[in-house]
Amino acid sequence: MxxxxxxxxxxxxxxxxxxxxxxxxxxxxxxxxxxxxxxxxxxxxxxxxxxxxxxxxxxxxxxxxxxxxxxxxxxxxxxxxxxxxxxxxxxxxxxxxxxxxxxxxxxxxxxxxxxxxxxxxxxxxxxxxxxxxxxxxxxxxxxxxxxxxxxxxxxxxxxQIIDVLGGVEVQVPFDFEYLEQAFKKGPMHLDGEAAIRYTQMRKEDPQGDLGRNVRQQQVIKAILKKGTSPSSWSxxxxxxxxxxxxxxxxxxxxxxxxxxxxxxxxxxxxxxxxxxxxxxxxxxxxxxxxxxxxxxxxxxxxxxxxxxxxxxxxxxxxxx
Structure with a gap:
């Protein structure tokens, strides 16, 4: 079942x-x-x-x-x-x-x-x-x-919205690979496609859905921070x-x-x-x-x- x-x-x-x-x-x-x-x-x-x-x-x-x-x-x-x-x-x-x-x-x-x-x-x-x-x-x-x-x-x-911002910065919690995209532990710059893949992976995360939710929140905060910063005004x-x-x-x-x-x-x-x-x-x-x-x-x-x-x-x- x-x-x-x-x-x-x-x-x-x-x-x-x-x-x-x-x-x-x-x-x-x-x-x-x-x-x-x-x-x-x-x-x-x-x-x-x-x-x-x-x-x-x-x-x-x-x-x-x-x-x-x-x-x-x-x-x-x-x-x-x-x-x-x-x-x-x-x-x-x-x-x-x-x-x-x-x-x-x-x-x-x-x-x-x-x-x-x-x-x-x-x-x-x-x-x-x-x-x-x-x-x-x-x-x-x-x-x-x-x-x-x-x-x-x-x-x-x-x-495209993430790409217009020039990508986002996240703190990758551990090494993993998803859909042929490698993610290394530590700070990492992600473009739009990579950011979505970063938030999709669940099976390799020790915390499962909870861990995926944490990564989603990372990307969301990064978008909001970068999108409202003076560097993005242009x-x-x-x-x-x-x-x-x-x-x-x-x-x-x-x-x-x-x-x-x-x-x-x-x-x-x-x-x-x-x-x-x-x-x-x-x-x-x-x-x-x-x-x-x-x-x-x-x-x-x-x-x-x-x-x-x-x-x-x-x-x-x-x-x-």
Whole structure:
């Protein structure tokens, strides 16, 4: 029942916090680059198709109320007009009263019901079937929470952002090789492709997923540090072009500017990762990531509490 998942194509193996980097990179530079940043925000903004989530009684204010954001990492081939699949699905919840943020990666192979489709399927198929709208409703049903906003990035453009910065510096914890790329213990300069490979490797890491998460955080901090340093000011034209071409969100530009003032320093504190525990399981010849009902109830309770919502009955029963 615990067979390993089949290998994923290297270019489609995406790292946990990629979307969060882009979203908060925008927040980090928002105070510096004025006019062109406003143009970029207008370019990435996609007005919402609904006033609020069906799981909300009232509309929320992103800077005053606890809110949730679904971050989608998709592999779209624009030249083929291919919608692709959401290889990364992450939910972040922000509580302005607590000045805290929680982020939770939903494994792409998670076994769940997709609204409007018969039977169970992998949750990342929802985007291929119905775009952002179906991806949002599928996550809402899986977690029993409202999704208030979304942000989507086409992953083909992410390596270019790192390359525009001139690469990033990391501290490699031990020697390893991954996808024909050698990494030596100690300080190392990585270009876009190497940085993604550095964050992908898991099996050779003594800490497994935990070690991979640490390396992901290294790269994220390196991008934010370099992207907001004076040495990168001359590159912001190209950086904003890449963000404009590859990021879409229904968070209004005015709200992104307001968020920047509130969460400017959040990257270094009060940020927590929530893990979804489950196991790989073969069902009808296909591998899925199966999350037990008790675990699903636990994470639902934790996220709903952070959103300051009443806990559902299933979650409440786990306390007994």
């Amino acid at each position: 615990s067979d390993p998942s089949p290998a994923i194509k290297p270019k489609r193996r995406l790292w946990l916090r990629i979307l969060l980097v882009l979203l908060f990179f925008v927040l980090a530079v928002v105070g510096y680059y004025g006019y062109q940043l406003v143009q970029t925000m207008d370019q990435v903004y996609q007005p919402p198709t609904r006033e609020k989530s069906a799981k909300r009684e009232n509309k929320v204010d992103i800077t005053e109320d606890p809110v949730s954001i679904l971050l989608l990492g998709v592999d779209e081939r624009k030249q083929k007009n291919d919608r692709g699949r959401s290889d990364t699905m992450m939910v972040i919840t922000i509580n302005p009263r607590q000045q805290t943020l929680k982020m939770m990666n939903i494994p792409r192979d998670t076994y769940t019901v997709i609204p409007g489709r018969s039977g169970y399927d992998k949750i990342n198929h929802a985007y291929a079937f119905g775009g952002e709208e179906l991806a949002i409703t599928s996550v809402e049903e899986f977690l029993d929470i409202p999704i208030d906003y979304y942000a989507k990035v086409n992953m083909e453009g992410f390596t 590159k912001w034209d190209d950086l904003l072009d890449e963000i404009g071409d590859n990021l879409t969100t229904d968070i209004a530009p005015k709200d992104i500017f307001r968020l920047q003032g509130i969460y400017r320093d959040l990257g270094n504190k009060k940020m927590e990762t929530v893990a979804i525990k489950g196991e790989n399981q073969r069902i009808d010849g296909i591998y899925y990531y199966v999350v037990p009902d008790e675990e699903k109830a636990r994470i639902q309770q934790e996220i709903r509490e952070h959103l300051e919502m009443s806990t559902n009955k299933a979650a409440a029963s786990t306390k007994k």
